[in-house]
Amino acid sequence: MNNLTTAPAFLSEDFLLQTETARRLYHDYARSMPIMDYHCHLPPDQIAANKQFENMTQLWLYGDHYKWRAMRTNGVDEQYCTGSASDWQKFEKWAETVPYTLRNPLYHWTHLELRNPFGVNDVLNPETARSIYDSCNEQLPQFTAQRLLKHFDVRVVCTTDDPTDSLEHHRTIASQPFGVRILPTFRPDKAMAVEDPVAFRAYVQKLGEVTNHDIRTLDGFLTALKSRHDYFAEMGCRLSDHGLETLYAEPYQENEIKIIFNNLLPNWQQGLDVISPLDERKFKSFMLQQFAEWDHEKGWTQQFHLGALRNNNRRRLRELGADTGWDSIGDFPQAVALSRFLGGLDDQNKLTKTILYNLNPADNEVIATMIGNFNDGSVRGKIQFGSGWWFLDQKDGMEKQINALSNMGLISTFVGMLTDSRSFVSYSRHEYFRRILCNLFGNDIENGELPNDVDWVGQIIQDICYRNAERYFGFDQ
Known part of the structure; x- marks a missing residue:
């Protein structure tokens, strides 16, 4: 007899909400609050200029020492963190690292940030990296610094x-x-x-x-x-x-x-x-x-x-x-x-x-x-x-x-x-x-x-x- 139960989908609408009451409290009360x-x-200069980000690496990885620490721990060379590698190469190395961040908050944050605002529901890994990078980059013109805040x-x-x-x-x-x-x-x-x-x-x-x-x-x-x-x-x-x-x-x-x-x-x-x-x-x-x-x-x-x-x-x-x-x-x-x-x-x-x-x-x-x-x-x-x-x-x-x-x-x-x-x-x-x-x-x-x-x-x-x-x-x- 198979006693295994079906696990909840990762990052569903009820992510982290373990009870019906928790779901009501979040969806009916917390979710829509400003x-x-x-x-x-x-950076105030980026808000003032309503900065248009050229790609996801500039928006997502520049200056993020949380991600850099994880990449270094996973054996990624510094050139892909703060160094001279191209923006795509840096994103690619982050995508290679993400599957190894299981149970680190970076795993949750990464996929929450891809889902909102970009509508990406796929898990980021080496196989999905290029399509996610391209899809998000296509949307970046509508997500300037000021528009993201709004x-x-x-x-x-x-x-x-x-x-x-x-x-x-x-x-x-x-x-x-x-x-x-x-x-x-x-x-x-x-x-x-x-x-x-x-x-x-x-x-x-x-x-x-x-x-x-x-x-x-x-x-x-x-x-x-x-x-x-x-x-x-x-x-x-x-x-x-x-x-x-x-x-x-x-x-x-x-x-x-x-x-x-x-x-x-x-x-x-x-x-x-x-x-x-x-x-x-x-x-x-x-x-x-x-x-x-x-x-x-x-x-x-x-x-x-x-x-x-x-x-x-x-x-x-x-x-x-x-x-x-x-x-x-x-x-x-x-x-x-x-x-x-x-x-x-x-x-x-x-x-x-x-x-x-x-x-x-x-x-x-x-x-x-x-x-x-x-x-x-x-x-x-x-x-x-x-x-x-x-x-x-x-x-x-x-x-x-x-x-x-x-x-x-x-x-x-x-x-x-x-x-x-x-x-x-x-x-x-x-x-x-x-x-x-x-x-x-x-x-x-x-x-x-x-x-x-x-x-x-x-x-x-x-x-x-x-x-x-x-x-x-x-x-x-």
């Missing part, structure tokens, strides 16, 4: 921008009858990066040139940065962002910070080339305090991406530069510095809305409990445990983040998913997140762990998918 992409790395019903995009950026492309976009709000985000990491004094001096000099300040003192440095913070606000910015191993909350005296700064920049070329770990922590703690106070004054939301151990492969960093796929999860202690930093701001009534993104799943419960310490009732969900990011924006990582937040906070106040991506087709990750979210709630209902009130649960899911973020960032006004 997208609020409040943190991403989309296709996915994206309402707001917050890019990630250095304080020295002119924001000229944001200004161009604002003058166009586009219909999607593209706003900058203030990312001042380089203004804190004193661990590399040579690069820091070059950055301070660039900041001075941009702001027309002759920066020789700490006060001059802060004045120049504050002028950029003000400029970003004039351009519609509502968020700041910081990519850190941990938060910094080292006790300091301001005169100590002035001495550190003066030692780094006495004559531009003759400053210290090495800074002590203690002085580095003090300087970063001071700068984070300044940024947090400025954000509070303007009512911005501050974001902290915590826990990445970056640039592990020094040889490849020298050859290819940063953000090319040599980073990993770090195991840094988080709780004490988080408590000191957030508590210090709260004690002064200067703690603005805050989102904490965690890269080490071992710290999920730490973050989920920490946010409850500073949710003071002034704003619904004021301190947020951000969605699983980078290595954790996959099914297992999302479920763990959702469960930790549900167990120790209020998932109903969660501002939901974002892309954190450089790709215009990565909005399929919102679909991925929504299916996972609906499946969790659907299972709870069918297990009798939640009431069978699909309409109410559906409204909560719609809030998480879009409305919470819309209200949280003030885009509902």
Whole structure:
């Protein structure tokens, strides 16, 4: 007797939805919600120019270090990742790798992105590579950068921008009858990066040139940065962002910070080339305090991406530069510095809305409990445990983040998913997140762990998918 059952079709309309209730929640409530992409790395110049991509490799593979890591692991030479191979050759090598990414989120993302927007339902492999490449390329004229955002019903995009950026492309976009709000985000990491004094001096000099300040003192440095913070606000910015191993909350005296700064920049070329770990922590703690106070004054939301151990492969960093796929999860202690930093701001009534993104799943419960310490009732969900990011924006990582937040906070106040991506087709990750979210709630209902009130649960899911973020960032006004 054959006891084998028929397996569900891969990537069907009910993909990841294991129960009838989950299917109702997704199809009737989550699926049609707009997208609020409040943190991403989309290039503003490409949006401003409404870039027309020449082929799928340019749209899909350029700059995608997720795919590069998989290809390298599968034995693909670097010339097909970041090197000189032709665009077709790079696509072909990715197609050869895809069948070996089973159970990696790349397998799901790849086929979701081919299905939407390109309508491709075939599995990508060496046999289908050419036909898929040609079919998608034929459709690219209708999928320019701006049209892709409209296709996915994206309402707001917050890019990630250095304080020295002119924001000229944001200004161009604002003058166009586009219909999607593209706003900058203030990312001042380089203004804190004193661990590399040579690069820091070059950055301070660039900041001075941009702001027309002759920066020789700490006060001059802060004045120049504050002028950029003000400029970003004039351009519609509502968020700041910081990519850190941990938060910094080292006790300091301001005169100590002035001495550190003066030692780094006495004559531009003759400053210290090495800074002590203690002085580095003090300087970063001071700068984070300044940024947090400025954000509070303007009512911005501050974001902290915590826990990445970056640039592990020094040889490849020298050859290819940063953000090319040599980073990993770090195991840094988080709780004490988080408590000191957030508590210090709260004690002064200067703690603005805050989102904490965690890269080490071992710290999920730490973050989920920490946010409850500073949710003071002034704003619904004021301190947020951000969605699983980078290595954790996959099914297992999302479920763990959702469960930790549900167990120790209020998932109903969660501002939901974002892309954190450089790709215009990565909005399929919102679909991925929504299916996972609906499946969790659907299972709870069918297990009798939640009431069978699909309409109410559906409204909560719609809030998480879009409305919470819309209200949280003030885009509902």
